[in-house]
C-alpha cells in the first residue's frame with residue numbers, strides 16, 4: 245500500500261454543499277470560476293464569502309475607499325449573475341487591514357458550523373513569493389477553521405461540524421485538475437465585470453494569461469481548458485510530512 249491509498253482524497257465534484265472563501269471581490273473568478281459555474285449548472289449548493297471589501301484595490305490617487313468598496317460590491321454581484329451564485333456573504337473587512345488570525349478563524353468556524361459545507365475552497369496559503377497578507381491570512385484561517393470545526397470542545401456554544409475536504413485554488417502544488425472547457429467562457433465574462441480591476445489593456449493580458457494557464461491545466465487531463473486545485477482531507481493538514489506530495 246502506498247501513502248496515496250492510505251490518505252485517499254475523494255473527488256470534490258461528487259459533493260453537494262460548498263463554501264468558496266475569497267480574500268477580495270474578484271479572486272474566485274480568476275482562479276476557479278470554471279468550477280463554480282460547473283457546480284451551479286448542476287444545482288449544487290454554493291455560498292461565496294468575500295472576506296474584504298477590496299477598498300484599497302486601485303493605483304488611482306483620486307479614488308476614495310468608500311466609493312471603490314461600493315463599485316466592487318456591484319461588480320461582485322454582476323459576476324454572480326453570470327455564474328448563477330445565489331448565496332453571497334460580504335464580510336466587509338477593510339482591504340489590507342484584516343484583524344489578527346485568531347479572530348478570523350473563530351468567525352470562520354462559526355460560519356462552517358452554521359452552513360455545514362462538505363467542501364471549502366480557499367487560496368493556497370503556501371504560495372511562494374505571495375506578498376498580499378489578505379491572501380495568506382484567509383488561506384491559513386480557512387485551513388485552521390476547516391480542521392478545528394469538527395472538534396466539539398472548541399467553541400462549545402456552536403455544535404461541531406466535520407468538513408470533508410479543503411480545496412485550495414491559486415496553488416503551486418495541484419493534485420486535482422478539473423475540465424472547465426464548457427464553462428471557460430463564463431469565467432472570462434465574469435472577470436470582465438470587474439472593471440475597476442481590469443481596464444481594457446489589463447483585461448486583454450488577463451485573458452491571454454488564462455488561455456495559456458487554463459490550457460496548461462487542461463492538458464493534464466486531456467481537456468481544452470482546466471483549473472487546478474490542491475485538495476486535502478483533515479488528515480493531511482496536521483503532522484503529515486508527505487502532504488505536499490500527495
Ligand code: ZN
Nearest residue numbers: 267268271379
Ligand atoms: Zn486578492
